[in-house]
Amino acid sequence: MKATLHVINQMEAAGVIGKYAIGGAVGATFYLEPSATLDIDIFVSIQTPPGSLLLSLQPIYDYLVTGRNYPQVGEYIVVEGWQVQFLPPGDALGEEALAQAIQTEVDDVRTWVMTAEHLVALALQLGRGKDFARILQFIEAGVLDSARLDQILTRHDLLAKWEHFGDKFLRNK
DSSP states (O other): OHHHHHHHHHHHHTTSSOSEEEEHHHHHTTTSOOOOOSEEEEEEOOOOOTTOSSOOOHHHHIIIIIHHOOOEETTEEEETTEEEEEEOOOSHHHHHHHHTOEEEEETTEEEEEOOHHHHHHHHHHHOOHHHHHHHHHHHHHTOOOHHHHHHHHHHTTOHHHHHHHHHHHTSOO
């Protein structure tokens, strides 16, 4: 992963992407026991092209695929052996998760990772089975700041989903 993050940092330094943060399963491994995954979700700040209202990932593809011959496989670009999916934040929660990401290091390479609380909120928002399983892992690991999580869930109107999650997975019936 070190070489992949080095390339992503080069992209940031070159202005191809703005701030980035690792999310998804790889982001969770900064707080939990590692789990098997084949891809890295990189949430990126992307500027809209002048005169356009649409975000474009084209500069990323131009930099990596055209300029450096990294292969594209479906929605991924294989960067130094890792399938990387570049994702713009889809809403206010994603934007906040990106803005509040924590700087860390992987094998002496600086990188950014979403907070545990934002990873849980995003997983709750997605609501897939694997997302609920990951939320349970975060709870069992005891790494969440419950006050901070409550603030995030409140700000992004996710308290009802959290209650439903608790009723389904945490309370004895």
